Amino acid sequence: MNRGFGRWYNWILGCMIILLLLVMVMGGASAQEVYAGVGISGVSNNSSSAVQLPVMHQNDSTLKHQIDQYETAPTVSLDTAGVLKARLGLSRSQNLLPYLDYNAIQRDQNPTGNCWVWVGTGLMEITHQVEDAIRDPLSIQYFDSTYHGGAGLTWAGNGGTLADFVNFYQQQKIAVPASNTNASFKDNTYWCNDNNQAWVKASDIATDPHYSIASIQEQKIPTRSIGTEAAIANIKTVLDSNKGVYFAFRLPNEQAWNDFNKFWLEGNQSAVWNPDLYDGNPWESWSGGSHAVLCVGYQDTDPANRYWIMLNSWGNAFGNRPSGLFRVKMDIDYDAMFTSSMSIPATEWETIDMNYSPSPQSTSIEKPYTTHTVPCRVEAEDYDYGGENISYYDTTSGNSGKVYRNDDVDIEQTTQAGGFDVGWVRNGEWLQYTLDVPEAGDYEMRIRSSSPGAGDQIVVSVDGIDAGTLIIPQTDSFDNYTNVSLPVKFSAGRHLVRLTFAGDRQNIDYFEINPAIPAEQGVIDGKISLGSTPSGATVFLDNVLAGMTPLTIPSLRPGSHHLDIAKSGYQTQQLTTVIKSGETQQMNVTLLRSYPAPYVNHTLPALIEAEDYNLGGEGIAYHDTTAWNEGSVYRNDGVDIEQIHPTGGYKVCWIRDGEWLTYTVTIPQAGNYTVIFTGCSITPESSCTLSIDDTTLTTVSLPDTGSSDRFGTVQRMVSLPAGVHLLKLSFIGRQDVDNLQFVAAGLQPQVSSTTVATPAPILETPTVSPSETFIVRPTPSVTFGQFQSLPGQIQAEDFDTGGEMVAYHDTTSENLGESYRDEGVDIIFNPVDGSNSVTDIEPGEWIRYPVNITESGVYNASFRVAANVSGSTVDILIDDSNLSAVQVPDTGSLSSFTWITRQIWLPAGQHMLRLKFSGPLSIDTMKFTP
Incomplete structure (x- = not known):
């Protein structure tokens, strides 16, 4: 053998052995399985293209392990009657969002790869509200910081499954409220990903108070090899039983994830996503990945547009998705697979079976659901927190109306003005309300109720003392309401008012507490004379259409009345006014315009x-x-x-x-x-x-x-x-x-x-213009040297005053671009898009900008940049503290711009923002968005 070839052969053989060892290490299903929360970028040339969204990319052994976890999970026990109801189309819609207390902007894992924790926690929160009438957000941070020690390749931010989630809580036996000390989510920073660990130590999170867990089990929902309608019926049945659904989906390649990224960021909540577009595609192990979201309902009233309702943990998509929701087409292939060395399912559907143990936390403390200060109107459905035998007593389990609240009190939507009432009342049931009375005195309690029959009664008590009994007149229908009154004495202070029902056939809409009218004065109706600016606003009086402004409303019973004044393009005004006997209440309302959220400020x-x-x-x-x-x-x-x-x-x-x-x-x-x-x-x-x-x-x-x-x-x-x-x-x-x-x-x-x-x-x-396009070159919109407000946009050429080594450092003493400013920074005018940009940047150069940051928090920092080589970077510094580095891609030239985004934490107040460059590159614009 040729000696030279032998050396090359040995070198190649050695490299192959090293590569083989690496594959064995990465491919082995060891305790250090890698769940990479890698972001996939969109492909369009706009601000969403550079946003990194966390997607789990698993190696083959980890992927097989996850699939096996699902296949071996216990199967959910389905109510046969419920499945039949769903198959017959009798179950038309469901929405579990009222069971959750969440904020879409705060429900943002970005960039941490712990979607599975958000979904599993949502399932627990829904169960807590359904079973125990406790709507209390639970801590994501507690899970992140405690799971596998909160650090390393298998910390929660590197991915997991519902089985992993359930196993964790089977060991911990407690759920921690997010309101506990250091329990709110803080892992939404790149620091956590870069360092493979949680931001908060587990020992720093207060675990008292907490909710004790009696049992928790993962359960898969049968959807495969049974046909589309059977799969749909099974998922509906679980949702109809007021259980959330864990929806995990996989996409096979980068283009598919780019498409979903674009759908999420640029679509709106009414857009429906179809995962079938990628069925049968080959699985690319380097770019295929998975994500999990919480299925909270469905809508199938329109046979041509049936969909599942999904709650994501990716924020609100810059305002495009104010509730953090998206829709998934219901009529999909539930047997869809991607081809690889193994069969990879496109979707998986699961839920949990869970029970909380009785504890001081799960037995709610009595407190007002809504503040009621006399004189006032109290909606019947706004009874106190506390649960069964504390704030209410109901003889049946579950909310028969399935709206507004999620305990055992039966609430339905009224046929009048879209409000709610308490219905399905049974003999002996009661509701309790906390009222604040500023001034002692005689009051009138007026209850709006209905009953198709005769003989029903409501017994009123104040602080446990009987205050009187109201006889409900026969109204011939649950939808025909009448008012009945009772005199009540109150001392100043806080009081508990209880309504106890005698009889099985009555609804209650609301009751009002108003100062009593002296008997010798008599009851003389009052009036409202109402005007608005602008005029032509629609007026609802006590949830009933009254007319349009200017408007006089006669024959009003003295006491508290509620007004809604609405006009298209303006914010609706809601007012409560007290009408006095024989008097006219003059009211003029100025309506404030309602503006859509801007796409760009x-x-x-x-x-x-x-x-x-x-x-x-x-x-x-x-x-x-x-x-x-x-x-x-x-x-x-x-x-x-x-x-x-x-x-x-x-x-x-x-x-x-x-x-x-x-x-x-x-x-x-x-x-x-x-x-x-x-x-x-x-x-x-x-x-x-x-x-x-x-x-x-x-x-x-x-x-x-x-x-x-x-x-x-x-x-x-x-x-x-x-x-x-x-x-x-x-x-x-x-x-x-x-x-x-x-x-x-x-x-x-x-x-x-x-x-x-x-x-x-x-x-x-x-x-x-004789040129191809006529574009006006913008003029400066800032005064150089003044603080520029963030959130907002900064033009790169609008840097600070002070010159070389104060406002900037540039390796040349003159402006080589000969545009905009007569200083050392090189600024060029681009006639194509009518803008100036800082160009010919060399390594070591920097520019600073005085900024006024209105609120501390995590911001999307987006930069419009160009480079003619790879490897250029922009370091972002605040007051000389380095926050992050942005990699600038090779765009082909110093005038071919693209947007890149990095998430950074900015402190409130006036600061110096400095950009340090390792060129060559150009920079045009910066945008900072919360």
């Missing part, structure tokens, strides 16, 4: 991209005549967006008559502004109307440029008020819109040498 003066319209969906943020995005880029709703060719960026297009877009803006200072419309018309006589808070500002016709990718501009002078307002673009005819720019009076928009400057304030005829 716009503070004028500013450049507003047309595609950055508000969140909220069809009829709120926009109106579009088609239900889908015909351009299929940037956002995933009904507005049609496409990329501008050949220069890049986005525009709103395929516009039809009657369509509109809205933008919520902040205007710090009232005054005159020049607004510059950039776009083009497609058909003759098309027009675009700009309005603010439904008041028209101006109507323009965009220029006919001869191409849908060639834009012109139209300018108008408008007067804008200070404050938060709603801008609206309404369209007639076909046209494409690129952006709007608002320039304060006295300032001229800056344009590049290839564009035609437009004189202010008014252009009677539009101009067209």
Whole structure:
């Protein structure tokens, strides 16, 4: 053998042996199985593309172990009648969200890979409320910090299963409330992932008080090899029994996860996800992964659109999912598999069987459900906390109406004004309420009740002393209500009022406590004279439609009355007023506008991209005549967006008559502004109307440029008020819109040498640029050296004052880009998108920015960057303390920008934000979002 070849052979053989050993170590089902919580990025070129969402990527042995865990789990015992009911379609919908006390923004595991803990804990919380009438969030942090010592490759943040979750609580035997000291979730930082351990030590978490666990068991729900309808019926039956469902799903490759990422971040809560799109795909071991969510209900009233309701632990998707929900198509292949060295199921459905032990915590302490201060109206369903024989007594188990609360009191929705009542009343049942009485005296108690028969009674007691009995008149129907009154004396202070029912056939809606009217005065009806600004608001009096403002409501019985004043586009006002005998109550209400949440925060003066319209969906943020995005880029709703060719960026297009877009803006200072419309018309006589808070500002016709990718501009002078307002673009005819720019009076928009400057304030005829696109170059929107507010957006070129080694460090003494500022930082103007950027950055250079952070917390720090090599980084520092490093990908050139995001913790107050670079790279913009 050739000696040279022999050396190479031995080297190759040695490498193969090392690789084989690595595979054996990583592939072995040892105590250090790796659950990598790796984020998958979306593929679209916008802010969601760089958001890292935690997905579990398992090696083959770990994946097989998890599948075996599911296959060997005990099977849930299903109620035969319930399954039959579901199969016959008698079970039309279910929603277990009222059993949970949660906040979607706080329900965010990001970036920790502990979705399985969030789902399992949700199952426990639902069980606690259903069985013990205790709605108390349980600690995720306690699990993270205690499971496997809270550190290492198998800590909770590296993944797990429902079987692992159940095994943990079978050993611990206690559940810790999230309100305990150090028990709130704190592992939503990259530090935890980078260091493979929980942020909080288990010993620092208070375990008293706690809830004792008598038993807990994992149970799988049969869904495979039984047919779609049988699988659906089994899952429904579990949900109908008021149990949550653990839904684990797998996707086979990076593209599939990119699609789901985009669906989650850019869709809304009404969008339905179809996991069948990836059935049969080969499993890629390096990018396939799994995620678990909590199934809290279903809807199958529309046979063409049946879906499961899923509660995620990924926050609220920047406001697109305010309740943290998404929908999964119900009619899917429950036998779906992915192909690999083994069969990998696409979905798994499980639940738990659990019982809490009696303890001081599970036997609730009596306390008010809602604060009631006399005079007041008390809804019957707002009885105190405490549970059976403490705050109520009910002869049947479970809430027969399955709405509002989740104990044994039977509550249903009324047929009048969408409220609730207590129904299915049986003889001897009672309800108790805590009332605060500021002033001692004589009061009238008026109960609104119904009964189809005669002879029913309600016995009233105060602090255990009988206060009288009310005879309920026959109303001939449970839905016909009447009022009955009883005089009651109260001393000042807190009192317990109990209603005990005699008779089996009555409903109670609410009762009111009002000062008694002296007998010699008599009872004379009062009036309400109600006006609103703006007028035309709909008024509900005591949940009954009364008319529209301005309005006079006569013949009102003295006492407390409830008003709801509602108008489209404004916040609903809810008022309680006390009507006195023979008097007219004069009321004038100013309604506050209700603004959709912005997709991008716009503070004028500013450049507003047309595609950055508000969140909220069809009829709120926009109106579009088609239900889908015909351009299929940037956002995933009904507005049609496409990329501008050949220069890049986005525009709103395929516009039809009657369509509109809205933008919520902040205007710090009232005054005159020049607004510059950039776009083009497609058909003759098309027009675009700009309005603010439904008041028209101006109507323009965009220029006919001869191409849908060639834009012109139209300018108008408008007067804008200070404050938060709603801008609206309404369209007639076909046209494409690129952006709007608002320039304060006295300032001229800056344009590049290839564009035609437009004189202010008014252009009677539009101009067209000879270039491919006409884009206005924005002017500075900040005063250099002043503190810029976060959350918010910072342009990279708007750095601090002070010069070299104070505000920045640059290796050249002049601005090589010759744009924007006459200092050493290299700034270049990009005529393609009309922006300035800091470029030609070299290793060791840095820039600082004075910032005012309004609230401490975890922020998404997004950077629009470009690089022509790989390996460049941006270090983020606050007051010279390094928070994180951002890796900048090779985008092909220093002018080809992309967004990257990193999560960091920012302290409140005024600080110095500094960016240190290991170039070469360019940076355009920074966005900091909570």
